[in-house]
Amino acid sequence: MSTSTISLDQLIAWLSRFRDLVTEKQSYLTELDSAIGDADHGSNMVRGMNAVVEKIGAEPATAADALLKSVGMTLVTSVGGASGPLYGTLFLRMGVNAGPVAELDAAALGAALRAGLEGVVARGKAEAGDKTMFDAIAPALDAWDAAVADGADVAAAASVALAAAEKGRDATEPLVARKGRASYLGERSAGHIDPGATSSTLLFQALVDTVSS
Amino acid sequence: MKKLINTPESVLADALAGIDAAHPELKVDHVNRVIYRAEPTRAGKVALISGGGSGHEPLHGGFVGFGMLDAACAGEVFTSPTPDQMQEATKVADSGAGVLHIVKNYTGDVMNFEMAAEMAEAETGVKVASVVVNDDVAVQDSLFTAGRRGVGLTVLLEKIVGAAAEEGQDLAAVTALAHRVNDSGRSMGMALTSCTVPAAGKPTFDLPDDMMEIGVGIHGEPGRHREKLADAASIAKQLVDPILADMDFTGSPAIVMMNGMGGTPQIELYIMYNEVAKLLKAAGVEVVRNLVGDYITSLDMAGCSVTILKADEEMLKLWDAPVNTAGLRWGV
Structure with a gap:
């Protein structure tokens, strides 16, 4: 069954599915990070998302903003590295944008994700083509907005966003990193997919899994 | 992998327990993973806080003590600590004279310390200054990289600036000295x-x-x-x-x-x-x-x-000043 809006329970299911996906891909994320970073992206994301799932289970939120802000704060305080502030800021800003509502339609969720991405850019100062999570999320949200303009619901928007994120993620492979630890490698960072773009794509994968099942 | 560990997950917690057991002159906050001096910061003395991923020992925990750091935040192995840890370190070490954050130039460390400074100033009004150490000539310092990494100079900086803080120099002077050391x-x-x-x-x-x-x-x-x-x-x-x-x-x-x-x-x-x-x-x-x-x-x-x-002459004098930490000790 597809969905026209996303409820609080589904947002929670989305986060829980994201935890499962980063857990499943932990070794792969760490492997990607070993090639051009410092071999901790898999374990960091798993630690952070485990903390998130535990936190939202212990303190059930009654509105989207409270839920997403709590996710952001938990990530900031449990992950460390660059992923902590970046993913943390993503969810914090999403929460602020979403407001105290019990469900979000496709346009509202797209706007919240867009606000999250703007937070990531403010914190990490990344631009398109820097070989970062931006390169997966930005095209995904462009696709999302275009689909919503054509009348797509959450499930349909999530599905085109995932395809765009995957394309963006794969397109990071030949790029020379200009941000983060991978940038120290210069030309040698080319030929590897960016770990942050890979984990960000899993966010959209988790959303598709949640709203289309 | 052959290592003297219990489990890969408990490496940091077990190592902090060991530091606690070995060093009665230090205290360890095991929840927030902060190592600090058992003796509270003297009134009027600027507090020096550093931190970073673990795996670089004795940096930073081994440099907490008289003449160097007041507190150190330990992150997971090779992963920056988080802003709430730095907040706790700031709370426990600040005597009212302000805090200098010594940050190695890595994307994660810089972002987490930035968030910590924003939070500290907004919530507690503690004066926070920072120095980002970036001494590694292997990395080109350009617009196309995250800039030079902070490596070995961090040790010398923590020693020299620590002595200046111990001497009673104020936050502005200590911060200026830290930048001078980093530039030199x-x-x-x-x-x-x-x-x-x-x-x-x-x-x-x-x-x-x-x-x-x-x-x-x-x-x-x-x-x-x-x-x-x-x-x-x-x-x-x-x-x-x-x-x-x-x-x-x-x-x-x-x-x-x-x-x-x-x-x-x-x-x-x-x-x-x-x-x-x-x-x-x-x-x-x-x-x-x-x-x-x-x-x-x-x-x-x-x-x-x-x-x-x-x-320069001041740096040499401060270098020779007494220091008493697990990782560096002379003149005491």
Whole structure:
């Protein structure tokens, strides 16, 4: 069954599915990070998302903003590295944008994700083509907005966003990193997919899994 | 992976418990993973806080104590600590005279310390200044990178600036000195082997037996390039030349650190120190103080780094001042 809006329970299911996906891909994320970073992206994301799932289970939120802000704060305080502030800021800003509502339609969720991405850019100062999570999320949200303009619901928007994120993620492979630890490698960072773009794509994968099942 | 650990997940907690057990002069907040002096910060003394990923011991926890840091935040292995840890460290160490954050230039560390400073100022009104150490000449400092990494100079900076804070210099003076030290020193490192992150369970990179990696950082990240293994004299030249090409160290006394990466025996570090000292003498650099040993490591990586600091009179005087920490101790 597809969905026209996303409820609080589904947002929670989305986060829980994201935890499962980063857990499943932990070794792969760490492997990607070993090639051009410092071999901790898999374990960091798993630690952070485990903390998130535990936190939202212990303190059930009654509105989207409270839920997403709590996710952001938990990530900031449990992950460390660059992923902590970046993913943390993503969810914090999403929460602020979403407001105290019990469900979000496709346009509202797209706007919240867009606000999250703007937070990531403010914190990490990344631009398109820097070989970062931006390169997966930005095209995904462009696709999302275009689909919503054509009348797509959450499930349909999530599905085109995932395809765009995957394309963006794969397109990071030949790029020379200009941000983060991978940038120290210069030309040698080319030929590897960016770990942050890979984990960000899993966010959209988790959303598709949640709203289309 | 062969390591003296209980489980890969408990490495940091178990190591902090060990520091707690070994050092009654320190306190460890096991929840927030903050190491601080048992004796509270003297009223009017600026507090120095540093921190970063674990795996670089004795940095930073081993440098908490009289004459150096007031508190250190320990992150997971090679992962920056988080803003709430830094908040706790700030709370426990601030005497009212303000806090200097000493941050190594890595994207994660810089972002987490930035968030911590924003939170501290908004919530508690503590005055926070910071210095970002970026001394690694292996990395090009350009708009197209995250900038130079913070490596060995961090140790010398924590010693010198720690002495200034101990002397009673105020936050503005201590901060200005920290920037001056950062502007006056450079480092370059190399690896003979990769390190193995406990949670990853295998070496971060493959380095064939007959090859070495030049220009490595302290996280097992690949370096500038790799080439055939050579003798100590040629390796010393590969480390010293880029440093001297980057900055003029003549005409002023210098402090030199020959640092081990964690998996290299002292005997090899002395061989390397001798080669470095000869090269510096030939280049007209007057080395007046030195450190030889493991001070900023990369887990079990074999290799070394050289740090050179152009020291003015004040820096030398502060260098010689008493220090009493687990990792550095003299004059007491």
